[in-house]
Structure formats: structure tokens, C-alpha cells
Amino acid sequence: MENDSFYEKVYWVVRQIPAGRVTSYGAIAEFLGTKGSSRMVGYAMGNSFKIFPPVPAHRVVNRIGLLTGKHRFGSADLMQQLLESEGVLIEDDQVQNFKSLFWDPAQELEF
Template sequence: MKPETLNFFDKVYEVARQIPYGRVTSYGAIANFLGANRGARMVGYAMNGSHSKDVPAHRVVNRKGLLTGKHHFDGTNLMQQLLESEGVIVIENQIQNFDEVFWSPSELLSE
């Protein structure tokens, strides 16, 4: 399938699959990268439906580093556990070193 024929959710999944291990990005950063400047909520909807698609949805958080999508994961603290297993520090549902672990999808353009 050619990239121009992918629907928005598929494009979101392709970007999310590029997030490096131990790094995170935000719903808004993905939306902006895809040219949907006010599409953060749509990225969130895509992440909600991504669990059977081999997408590291746990690496996508809100713009302040909050684990706002955690209730879409099985288990009480699965999103946090997955992030912590990658070395990301999470306290009270917020990534502590957010600026250090934040990954911008625009880095894909420099590769």
C-alpha cells in the first residue's frame, strides 16, 4: 500500500511505530507531523484502537507527559509498567524526565 493511500489512523500507527525504545511523544506532536495541527484528539482515538496492531501506544502521552491513555490498557498500571521497563521515570501518572525522553516525529525527516 502506498503511503498516500493510507488512512489517517494508519499514518498515526506508522509514526508511532518509529518512536524509539525508551522515548515518548505526544498526541499533538504526531498530529502536527501529519499536518493535522488540531488533530491530537484524533491521534488519541487512533491509539485507543491500536492494541492489536503492533503499535507501541504506551509511548504516546499528552503534551505535559501525563499518561492520559492509561485506562485503555489492560491491567491497572500496564502503561506505566511498560514505560518504566524502558527506563522512563513515571510518578503519579506523569513522566518525570519528559523533556529528556521526548521524541519529535520531525526527527524522521532528518534520517
């Protein structure tokens, strides 16, 4: 994965997130050794909808569990619907029990 583009590295990490779990833009950036580039992770997520194999972008939220990327899904409620279909509870655009559902790539993956 050394020669892959930043976006491809982001997509690889996001594909590892288990259903029913979430991570943050910042956690992905830090795992990739680019702490402080969470916005770039967000840009990657915004471009992920045309990528194959599919990228479960709905599992990436901001650092406090807010669905800040929901406007990228084409429907205002689609991100929430996808998360809820995996058993994640959402209230006021925020993941409930965020800390217990948080998936940290630094603890779960080897790079």
C-alpha cells in the same frame, strides 16, 4: 504513505518511537499535517491494540507527559509498567524528565 488512512499514518509514526522515549498526541498530529487533531491521534491509539505489527501505544502521552491513555491498556498500571521496563521514570502518572525524553517526529522523521 499518501493513500494510507489517518490511523495507519499514526501507527507508522508511533512504530518509529525508540524504546525509552515518548511523544505526544499533538506532536504526531502536527507531524502529519493535521495540527489540532490530537484527539484523533488518541482515538487511533485506543484502536491500536488489535493492530499487527504491534503499535507501542504506551510511548504516546499528553503534551505535559501525563499517562492520559492508561485506561485503554486493560490494566491501570500496564502503560506505566511498559514505560518503566524501557527505563522511563513515572511518578503520579507523569513521565519524569519529559523534555529530555521527548521524541519529536518533526525533527526525527521525513514524511
